[in-house]
Amino acid sequence: MGGRLNLPQWLGRLLGEGRRQAPPSAITANNEACRKLDQNRALEDCVFTVLDTELTGLSPGRDEIVSIGAVRIRNMQILQAERFHSLVKPDMPMPKLSTLIHRITPERIIQAPPLSEVLPGFLSFIEGTLLVGHFVDLDMAFLASACRRLYGDTPANPCLDTMRLAKSWQHRLQGDYYDRYDQSLSFNLSSLARRFGLPIFPSHDALHDAMQTAYLFLYLVKKLRSTGIKTLRELHRPMRTQTFGF
Amino acid sequence: MAEQHAPIDRDLIREFLQATLPFSELDAGALDRLVRHCLIDFQPAGTRIFIRNVTEIDGLLVIQKGGVKLFVQDEAGQITLADFRGEGACVGAMALFQNAKASLSAETVEDTFFVKIPKDAFFEAAGANPAIPRFFLKTLSETFTTKAFTEIRQRRNESSDDSNLYLFSLKVGSLVERAPVTVPFGMSIQDAAQVMIRHSVGSLLIQEQTGKPCGIITDIDIRKSVALGLSMLAPVETIMSAPLETIAETAVCFDALVSMMAKNIHHLAMTSGEEITGVITSHDIMLLQGRSPLAVFREVSTRNTYEGLYPMRAKTCRVARTLVEEGGRAGNITRILSIINDLMLNRLLELLLKELGPPPVKFCWLVMGSEGRREQTFATDQDNALVYADCSVDYLQRAAEVYFEAFTQRAVEHLVRCGFPRCPGDMMASNPKWRKPLSAWKDTFDHWIAAPEPKEVLHSTIFFDFRGGPGDSSLAEELRSHITGRCAANDIFLRHMAVDCVQARPPLSFFNNIVVEKNGEHKNTLDIKTRGLLPFMDFARIMALRHGIRQTSTLERLDQLKAGGHIPNDLAQEAMAAFEFLQQIRLVHQMDMLDRNLEPNNHIDPAQLSALEKRTMRDAFGAVTKLQSHLKEAFRLQMA
Numbered sequence: 023m024g025g026r027l028n029l030p031q032w033l034g035r036l037l038g039e040g041r042r043q044a045p046p047s048a049i050t051a052n053n054e055a056c057r058k059l060d061q062n063r064a065l066e067d068c069v070f071t072v073l074d075t076e077l078t079g080l081s082p083g084r085d086e087i088v089s090i091g092a093v094r095i096r097n098m099q100i101l102q103a104e105r106f107h108s109l110v111k112p113d114m115p116m117p118k119l120s121t122l123i124h125r126i127t128p129e130r131i132i133q134a135p136p137l138s139e140v141l142p143g144f145l146s147f148i149e150g151t152l153l154v155g156h157f158v159d160l161d162m163a164f165l166a167s168a169c170r171r172l173y174g175d176t177p178a179n180p181c182l183d184t185m186r187l188a189k190s191w192q193h194r195l196q197g198d199y200y201d202r203y204d205q206s207l208s209f210n211l212s213s214l215a216r217r218f219g220l221p222i223f224p225s226h227d228a229l230h231d232a233m234q235t236a237y238l239f240l241y242l243v244k245k246l247r248s249t250g251i252k253t254l255r256e257l258h259r260p261m262r263t264q265t266f267g268f
Numbered sequence: 269m270a271e272q273h274a275p276i277d278r279d280l281i282r283e284f285l286q287a288t289l290p291f292s293e294l295d296a297g298a299l300d301r302l303v304r305h306c307l308i309d310f311q312p313a314g315t316r317i318f319i320r321n322v323t324e325i326d327g328l329l330v331i332q333k334g335g336v337k338l339f340v341q342d343e344a345g346q347i348t349l350a351d352f353r354g355e356g357a358c359v360g361a362m363a364l365f366q367n368a369k370a371s372l373s374a375e376t377v378e379d380t381f382f383v384k385i386p387k388d389a390f391f392e393a394a395g396a397n398p399a400i401p402r403f404f405l406k407t408l409s410e411t412f413t414t415k416a417f418t419e420i421r422q423r424r425n426e427s428s429d430d431s432n433l434y435l436f437s438l439k440v441g442s443l444v445e446r447a448p449v450t451v452p453f454g455m456s457i458q459d460a461a462q463v464m465i466r467h468s469v470g471s472l473l474i475q476e477q478t479g480k481p482c483g484i485i486t487d488i489d490i491r492k493s494v495a496l497g498l499s500m501l502a503p504v505e506t507i508m509s510a511p512l513e514t515i516a517e518t519a520v521c522f523d524a525l526v527s528m529m530a531k532n533i534h535h536l537a538m539t540s541g542e543e544i545t546g547v548i549t550s551h552d553i554m555l556l557q558g559r560s561p562l563a564v565f566r567e568v569s570t571r572n573t574y575e576g577l578y579p580m581r582a583k584t585c586r587v588a589r590t591l592v593e594e595g596g597r598a599g600n601i602t603r604i605l606s607i608i609n610d611l612m613l614n615r616l617l618e619l620l621l622k623e624l625g626p627p628p629v630k631f632c633w634l635v636m637g638s639e640g641r642r643e644q645t646f647a648t649d650q651d652n653a654l655v656y657a658d659c660s661v662d663y664l665q666r667a668a669e670v671y672f673e674a675f676t677q678r679a680v681e682h683l684v685r686c687g688f689p690r691c692p693g694d695m696m697a698s699n700p701k702w703r704k705p706l707s708a709w710k711d712t713f714d715h716w717i718a719a720p721e722p723k724e725v726l727h728s729t730i731f732f733d734f735r736g737g738p739g740d741s742s743l744a745e746e747l748r749s750h751i752t753g754r755c756a757a758n759d760i761f762l763r764h765m766a767v768d769c770v771q772a773r774p775p776l777s778f779f780n781n782i783v784v785e786k787n788g789e790h791k792n793t794l795d796i797k798t799r800g801l802l803p804f805m806d807f808a809r810i811m812a813l814r815h816g817i818r819q820t821s822t823l824e825r826l827d828q829l830k831a832g833g834h835i836p837n838d839l840a841q842e843a844m845a846a847f848e849f850l851q852q853i854r855l856v857h858q859m860d861m862l863d864r865n866l867e868p869n870n871h872i873d874p875a876q877l878s879a880l881e882k883r884t885m886r887d888a889f890g891a892v893t894k895l896q897s898h899l900k901e902a903f904r905l906q907m908a
Contacts, residue, residue, distance in 0.1 A: 099384065100308035102307065103304050218379075219333065220333070220381070221381055223280055230280070233280070236308075237310070237381065240381075244311065245312055
């Protein structure tokens with residue numbers, strides 16, 4: 023969990039601040055709430071948080087979060103009012119390549135708070151909700167690593183991956199044709215949005231991507247529901263049906 | 269949750285609502301409040317979202333993507349379609365305002381994303397801005413129609429940036445066509461005036477002995493010399509203006525205009541290097557600016573050759589363009605186009621009569637179809653016929669046949685060169701079928717009216733819009749009176765026309781909230797003529813014939829029908845507004861196509877229209893339904 027520390031942080035650790043503190047109530051409360059989640063509930067009764075992060079690179083060990091966006095789904099509807107969006111100042115200097123992707127410039131990021139200040143707010147935003155993301159494992163790896171470093175614990179929220187849902191929906195659409203593992207089909211967020219005819223959001227902004235993912239999630243869940251999926255547990259199942267090749 | 273340090277610059281839901289009527293009417297604060305309360309919902313295709321009189325409506329659904337059909341289902345399960353709604357349209361407004369259950373059943377016909385505005389938030393916005401309830405409660409509201417007209421005009425102005433900037437882009441050199449007329453020092457004023465008349469110019473350059481022009485005289489100088497009692501034999505240099513004001517031929521017209529205004533003169537000598545190559549007058553620039561109908565009208569009436577008339581059609585189109593840009597209503601624009609076209613036809617036939625000599629008997633050129641209705645647009649072909657007086661003797665009849673054959677063939681050919689293509693159905697005077705004596709015409713119409721076959725009804729409709737062109741108009745008048753009498757007395761014929769008018773149009777799908785063609789070359793476009801304008805024309809024609817109204821233009825017919833109390837006031841008003849709006853959309857569309865060097869057609873792409881235009885267009889189509897049901901009632905057509 024290296025991450026280079028700047029001098030004040032390093033001194034702080036030496037003096038037993040920050041890390042030595044008990045995990046803040048945010049993550050504790052979150053994880054407690056998550057333990058109470060009932061897998062057999064109807065999807066309408068579940069509260070989902072759809073999230074997306076922008077990163078300096080793809081390695082959870084070396085790279086950092088520069089932006090978090092999240093939107094809420096209740097009663098299987100996206101709520102305009104409940105959103106989370108923040109830039110995050112990374113410890114490392116911004117790699118040029120990542121700036122080219124998400125267009126967050128070093129000048130903008132310098133004003134932003136560090137992750138240690140953003141996380142408590144984010145944790146209370148996701149408290150006790152199911153997390154949804156596109157290739158959510160990557161986002162979770164970064165969040166888990168940050169939480170472990172800061173609080174010594176990781177968020178216990180169950181996660182749903184829209185990419186895997188999309189693959190299983192695509193599979194249903196195509197049936198058992200030989201091109202079932204057609205590698206030319208792209209499963210990145212914007213390709214899927216176009217393929218399924220969703221309203222298009224500009225990509226590589228954490229909030230817009232979260233919004234786009236939320237649209238995709240609504241689409242997939244309601245499409246899959248026509249095949250009889252009504253609860254969370256049933257939703258997990260189609261994701262397991264097809265693991266070969268991924 | 270607070271959006272701390274939120275780098276948010278765009279909220280797409282906000283942008284969507286801002287581009288959607290009526291929420292585009294909200295101020296920024298109200299819109300923000302509204303957006304915060306919105307939910308986004310998705311329903312796959314085929315989901316029944318409302319059940320009539322059962323579903324409680326807790327919010328307004330604005331279609332972000334997809335489409336919904338509204339319908340009524342009776343006990344037997346029979347479904348009657350009420351409406352299609354597409355992107356940017358709302359579902360559930362009626363029920364909300366009436367505080368009742370769903371007024372219609374609704375089902376998604378595509379995978380559909382909705383922006384849902386909860387009831388309370390909707391009423392808060394509606395309470396704060398009266399435009400919102402007005403939008404939902406009024407059909408074809410006058411305010412929105414006017415705004416839609418303005419919007420068409422603005423779109424038009426954005427796309428044609430060249431039209432108003434010619435002053436800044438057009439070079440002086442391109443305006444002047446002829447070399448200057450020069451006379452030497454010492455010529456008498458009288459001789460100079462004669463030179464001006466001979467060359468029909470308004471100005472002369474005066475040459476020094478060296479050959480270099482040093483001054484100019486104009487009409488005004490001659491007038492002054494007469495007023496001052498100068499001798500006509502005095503040398504011309506006594507009244508010339510010197511030194512000569514010049515402008516380079518590469519200068520733009522704007523510079524020339526500024527120079528003239530600054531010096532309060534109307535002529536400038538145009539130079540290319542050291543040499544004087546022409547004279548530009550303020551009139552030249554004004555003519556350029558004034559693509560005014562009057563200027564073209566005058567120009568047409570002074571043309572003395574066929575070749576001189578050929579290019580006038582293009583100028584007429586430019587006039588129409590200017591009128592559209594200046595905000596002219598379609599009804600007026602097509603009327604002006606018709607007046608100029610009539611004049612052109614007049615000149616052409618006059619020249620032809622001169623060429624062929626006088627006809628053996630009196631005749632009248634008949635214009636039909638859009639020309640007969642004075643509703644010509646940019647895409648128009650020839651629909652004409654010819655009627656001549658009944659011949660008392662056999663040899664006169666033969667002479668007439670020979671003469672009018674030559675006459676009409678030439679006329680049609682000249683019209684083609686003027687830019688009016690041949691009628692694909694060969695409904696032209698050059699076709700012997702449509703060139704006959706008055707009594708034969710009466711028989712033809714009688715036959716159509718008395719024994720109507722469906723095919724004949726369709727073929728003959730444009731004939732019923734005829735009006736007299738050049739020639740002896742009393743022939744056309746007599747034919748019109750004859751038909752007016754016959755039609756009013758014969759309901760069966762009109763009934764056939766009415767059946768045709770109310771019959772469903774070919775299979776269509778809907779896109780962007782407007783019904784469009786499903787397949788083929790014009791997929792996802794709307795044929796604004798057959799789908800939109802034709803039903804209005806048919807309706808006006810049928811009702812006008814029924815009530816003995818002689819007018820041929822759709823708007824005039826509707827106006828007369830209203831004045832005579834034959835159709836309800838509000839139906840007439842709505843039909844006239846809708847017809848003119850559709851005609852306007854069509855004109856602008858064709859103008860755009862001309863700008864892009866395409867053959868103008870009637871296929872509108874709804875994606876190119878603004879929310880307001882789409883909405884107004886829908887309302888205009890709504891008027892069609894009302895006209896059709898009026899016809900059904902008037903003719904007691906028992907149809908499903």
